[in-house]
Amino acid sequence: MTPLVIAHRGASGYRPEHTLASYRLAIALGADFVEPDLVATRDGVLVARHEAEIGGTTDVANRREFAGRRTTKVVDGREVTGWFVEDFTLAELKTLRAVERLPDLRPRNTRYDGRYEVPTFDEILTLVEAESQRLGRAIGVYPETKHPSYFATIGLALEEPLLAALAGRDLPVFVQSFEPGNLRWLRSRTSRPLVQLVSATGRVDLVTGTGLRRVAEYADAVGVDKELVSPGLVADAHAAGLQVHVWTLRDETDSIEDTQALVGAGVDGLFTDHPDTTLEACRLQTLQTSGIRIHAAT
Numbered sequence: 074m075t076p077l078v079i080a081h082r083g084a085s086g087y088r089p090e091h092t093l094a095s096y097r098l099a100i101a102l103g104a105d106f107v108e109p110d111l112v113a114t115r116d117g118v119l120v121a122r123h124e125a126e127i128g129g130t131t132d133v134a135n136r137r138e139f140a141g142r143r144t145t146k147v148v149d150g151r152e153v154t155g156w157f158v159e160d161f162t163l164a165e166l167k168t169l170r171a172v173e174r175l176p177d178l179r180p181r182n183t184r185y186d187g188r189y190e191v192p193t194f195d196e197i198l199t200l201v202e203a204e205s206q207r208l209g210r211a212i213g214v215y216p217e218t219k220h221p222s223y224f225a226t227i228g229l230a231l232e233e234p235l236l237a238a239l240a241g242r243d244l245p246v247f248v249q250s251f252e253p254g255n256l257r258w259l260r261s262r263t264s265r266p267l268v269q270l271v272s273a274t275g276r277v278d279l280v281t282g283t284g285l286r287r288v289a290e291y292a293d294a295v296g297v298d299k300e301l302v303s304p305g306l307v308a309d310a311h312a313a314g315l316q317v318h319v320w321t322l323r324d325e326t327d328s329i330e331d332t333q334a335l336v337g338a339g340v341d342g343l344f345t346d347h348p349d350t351t352l353e354a355c356r357l358q359t360l361q362t363s364g365i366r367i368h369a370a371t
Contacts, residue, residue, distance in 0.1 A: 075355050076335075077342035079215050080104035081321050082123070086346035089171045089182055091121040091130070092189035093200055100204045104348040106213040106245065109197050112220070113229040118163040119194040119238060123174060124148075125220055128155035131169040132187055139165075148223050159229055166191050178325055194238050201244060213245030217270070221255040236263055247318075249296050251275065257291045266293040268318060273298040280306055285313040294318055294342070299327075299335065307339045318342030324350055333358040 083095025084102055096107045109121035125148055128134050133142075133156045142161075145154040158166065171189045173182040198214060205212045218231045225231075232255065239246060249268035250256050253276075256267045269292040271279050278284045280301055288295060294316035297306070302319055310317045319335055322345040332354035335343060345351040 074341075075359060076340055077105045077213075077318070078103065078348050078351050078355070079106040079108055079318065079342055079344045080348050081108050081344040081346050082110065082121075083107055084346070084348055086179065086324055087182070089130075089173045089185050089189060090123065091192070092171045092185075093192050093196065094185070094189050096192075096197060096200060097204070099348050100201070100208070100212055102348040103352050104212070104345075106215040106247070106342075107197070107201060108215040108217065108344065109192075109194060110217045110219045111194055111231055111235065112158045113224055113231055113234070114161055114163045114166055115159055115229075116162045117229055117234060119231065119234050120158065120163070120166060120191050121194065121197060122158055122191065122219075124153075125157050125159060125223065126153050126155040127158050127161075127166075127169070127191075130171060130174050131156075131191065132172055133169050136169065149220055159224070159227055163193070194235070198238060198242060198244070202242065205244070211245055213247070215247045215249065215268075217249045218252075218255055221250060221252055232258055232262075239263075239265065247294065253279075253288075253291070260291040268292060268294040268296045270296040270320075271298065271301065273300040277301065280310075282309050282313075285310050285315060289313040289315050296320060296342075296344070299331075302335060302338060302340065304338050311339070316341035318344065320344035321346060322351055323347065329354045329357065333361070337362070 080099030082090035084099040088095040099107050110123055111119045112122050112125050123130055133139050142156055170187045172186040176183050201212050201214055221231050247266045247268050249270050251270045269288045296318045299319050307317050317340045319340050324347045336355055336358040343351050
């Protein structure tokens with residue numbers, strides 16, 4: 074079976090991440106799901122940003138009226154200096170514009186700096202619904218709760234607004250988090266599929282045979298760093314009743330063969346910054362598995 078292609082923050086290899094332009098392009102390129110990272114504004118609205126700190130993903134550092142809001146906070150045990158989404162109302166945030174987060178890696182994306190707003194989760198859901206209807210295919214959303222414990226401590230818990238936004242919407246959905254406690258809370262309140270994220274430098278105990286069985290008590294899939302993937306991990310996860318979704322493929326660092334190897338290992342989903350490349354790699358792997366030889370043009 075061909076893995077799900079999950080557009081990581083949209084088609085972020087081609088447009089600044091977490092913008093409607095990035096999500097729209099990802100859908101046009103054929104992605105099955107678009108993935109927004111969710112954080113909360115001061116007035117409790119869920120918006121899509123990579124982190125609570127927005128200095129690297131918006132033009133806030135160049136906005137003199139917000140210079141006084143630069144501060145230092147401790148987020149999940151790490152000291153961070155910058156501008157934080159929870160210090161802005163949605164109206165204020167909407168005056169900012171997105172910028173490319175990785176300009177050294179993707180200098181061509183900087184031509185779009187200053188052109189796009191920070192989208193709300195509701196705006197992303199509306200876009201996905203409209204594109205699903207227009208294209209005649211079901212497109213899913215794959216939100217991640219970013220730093221849910223941190224947001225809960227400042228009175229801006231993400232879970233209830235997330236469930237409220239999804240209520241009544243007929244869309245394919247996976248909800249992901251690095252925090253088991255966050256997922257356990259959600260499991261008690263929703264039947265939406267849940268995904269335990271695991272980093273190569275984080276809770277790797279969760280992807281042992283015992284850990285995977287424990288994860289299966291509250292989640293439906295593991296979202297694993299590609300460095301952790303092996304046929305044994307995939308087999309153990311499947312034996313525990315879990316899907317395996319892998320992050321993150323990028324044209325700058327991963328070859329077609331790298332992607333084909335993951336498909337050949339039996340993974341169920343691929344997070345990618347370049348949905349078109351990943352789809353082509355999946356197609357080539359399917360042909361190869363079927364015994365169809367592919368000849369290069371001469």
